[in-house]
Amino acid sequence: MSLRSPLARVRGLGSAKEGVQHWWMQRLTAVALVPLSLWFVAAIVCHAGAGHAQMRAWIAAPTVAIPMLLLIVATFHHAQLGLQVVIEDYVHHEGVKVASLIAVKFLAVVLAAISVFAVLKLAFGG
């Protein structure tokens, strides 16, 4: 029998100390990615034959650059959360597991930063 009150348990947010944060962010980014990824594929399909100058002019428009930045952030956040679950499920060696989790998180942040930089350079690079 636990002597902890339900409130204390909720405040403790479970053994991982983050409660439903992971689950909720995965769903939130999923919902955001429904329109964003459909938009992205439609845009790529429509610009299939575009050259560099056309592509640059296209991405520099705020109506494209802003959704692109949102897409990048949501994609890498969602991918990191998903890969984390896959690693937790299938990698059983504790050291390898922790190392993989750290690597995936760092890589997601680095790749997102590179992508954001690229979009900003295309938008403001002159």
Place this chain on the structure above:
Amino acid sequence: MAREATDNRPLSPHLQIYKPEYTSVLSITHRATGVALALGTLLLVWWLLAAAMGADAYATVQACLRSWFGRLLLFGWSWALFYHLANGIRHLFWDAGYGFELATAQKSGWAVVIAAAALTIVAWVVGLTARGG
């Protein structure tokens, strides 16, 4: 005693022991496409970075993507995206508490497979027509 109790606890069989069912195959495909899409983000990063670096770098990426191998990657990537997207929406309905009955889950599964195939075909037909083959 306690040790024996944990050792003899009935365990769920491994994936290799379960007979694959239609719904379980769809479920693992969701995971597989998710991992593939995560790897596919490298393509997006490369494409954006090359575009930011200049016309030459961008031309190199475009040439790679237009090769048969590039197109194969893009085709696989587009199918994986549409599958993960459609099945992801199916998951969101489950999260909201709808569609758990076996018949419904199987029907929505078929809808996902058909939608993913149809959207992939439409995207490629439109894309190839737009740039004239």
